[in-house]
Amino acid sequence: MDAVDAAAAAAAVDAVAELVDALPDGVVATAPDALEKYRFDWTHDARAGTPLAAVRAETAGHVQEVLRWASRHGIPVVPRGAGSGLSGGALAVDGAIVLSTERMRAVEIDTAARVAVVEPGALNVDVKRAASEYGLWYPPDPSSYEICSIGGNIATNAGGLCCVKYGVTTDYVLGLDVVLADGTLVTLGGSYVKDVAGLSLLKLFVGSEGTLGVVTRATLRLVPAPPPPATVVATFPSVAAAAAAVIELGRTLRASMVELMDQASVNSVEDFRPMGLDRDAGALLLIQCDAPGAARAEEVAVAVAACEVSGAKEVFATEDPEEGEMFVQARRLHFTALEARGAVLPEDVGVPVPRLPELLAAVEGIAQRHGVQIPMVAHAGDGNTHPAIIYTPGDDESERRARLAFDEVMAAAIALGGTITGEHGVGRLKAGSLEAQLGPDVMELNRRVKAALDPHGILNPGSFV
Structure with missing residues (x-):
């Protein structure tokens, strides 16, 4: 370590000591074993760095203190919720x-x-349960709703299985309430539904x-709890046939759920937790x-x-909520089941619904071209797909092919007039493809907004913009 690096390291140590002194005992963690928990999100990406410290804020005042301190010292801050993010x-x-x-x-x-x-920090499921005590419902429902936080949901504008009808x-x-980069706390909106005062x-x-x-x-806005849904499960000889059914559905029906699982996804779930799904089906549609x-x-x-x-090869309908929920749980198990098979690069690309068959065909071609497995589920009713690229941990060649496939899937979605992310966010995994979707002028506009609110670039560097 040269003199400049040594001086910078010493300054960082002094700065962290100042932060520890400014916050209550136990809020700031600096021990290496404690910091390990805060290095990764659910992507487990090996490129994660090692932070100087982790601050487990307990109040808005703590968040303000951290950002004022970070602005003074020019130290970057990575906001984190439950760590369940996939980008x-x-x-x-x-x-x-x-x-x-x-x-x-709270x-x-x-x-x-x-x-x-x-x-x-409240989990999505915490809000659902609290609302349900009064006959109310909070609709956004990512598959990870039991472990993901509201802060993370807001950060990524999360969707989920019911968003085809409920948004x-x-x-x-x-x-x-938002704390800005300089520590200023601002309150935006309130408990009213309509508001057009100032910029949005x-x-x-x-x-x-x-x-x-x-x-x-x-x-957060709540709505009256809907009645228990009826469920339709249909199996198809191919994903193309299932996608055609999704387009047909969209012409005449506003279902509350339209989920697709391809054969590889069905078999992954059955391997992980047998639930009686048809392993021979080319694809399965779950409609509620x-x-x-x-x-x-x-x-x-x-x-x-x-x-x-x-x-469809077979169509099954039930009014039994518990029976229907069993199929929903099978769909929610997709990503957990894939993790048991190897390392996973999760995708989140979307296209206009009429172009869904083309995207599914493109992903299948990419998998064949690179010799990788890409099991697929989709919030098919709104064109948001989740191809998941599986590779062997520790195998550099396997990972190289997976990352090439990852980039090509995003490029395919863009070429079809779609998006590189429907609900997971851009994060660090997709930042390199963002300009390809937005174009240089819109990308520059994003940067100008970022610079206006975070002029020193301390908030989540390397993510998004």
Whole structure:
């Protein structure tokens, strides 16, 4: 280590000591074994750095203290929720601070305003359970809803299985408290539904992946709980036939769930936890309808007809909520099942629904060309797909081919008029492909917004913009 590096290291140590002194005991972690927990998100990407410290903030005041300190010292900050992200957006950076909101978990339900006032560390499932006690529902439902945090959901504008009918996180965010890079706390929106005062800054922060500020409180819109859904499960000889059924469905039906699993995904789940799925099917469609009263049966009839006319091998319908939930759980197990088979590069590309068959065919070709396995599930009703590229850990050649396939899948989605991410976010894994989708002018506009709110570039460097 030369003199310059030694001086920088000493300055960093002194700066961290200052931060430790400024916050209560136990809030700042610096021990190597403690920091290991905060290096990775669910991508387990080996390129994760080692932070100087991890701050487990307990109040908005703690978040303000950290960002004021970081601005003074020019030290980067990586905001982190539950660490369940799938785009590398919470991977630690060498020489940075990881700012975790995991301890900020308060949830309050206001039944009169029909909102939940939530701290960012609260899990998605915490909000659902709290709302359900009053007959209310928080619709955004990522497959990881039991372990992902509201802060992370807001950071990535998370969607989930029900978004085809009920929308994504931004549709339910009415208000935010956000701490900016310089430590300023701003309140945007509130418990009211309609608001056109000033620029729509509230929406700017939803999906910004911790690059513009750190959310410390959110006001979330709740809706009355829908009736139990009816479920339709259809198997098809190919993913192309299943995709054709999705397009047919979209012409006549607003289902509450339209999920696709290809054969590789079905078999991965069956290997991991046998659930009686048809291993021989080329693809499976899981459709749910939650219209009230007699309208639900009418929707089921439409869904069954759409599958049959598109060449389904078998179509099964049930009004039993528990039976339907069993199939939903099988779909949610997809990613966990794949992790048991090797390392996974998770994709999140989307296209206009009519182009879904072309995207599925393109992914199949990419898998064959690079000699990799790419099991596929999709929120098919809105064109958002999750190809998952599997490779052998520790095998450099296997990983090289997987990363080439990863980039080509994103390029294929862009070529079809789609997006490199529908709900997981750009993070660090996809940052290199963002300009290819947005174009140079829109990319520069993103950078200008970032520079206005974070002029020193300390918030989540290397992620997004």
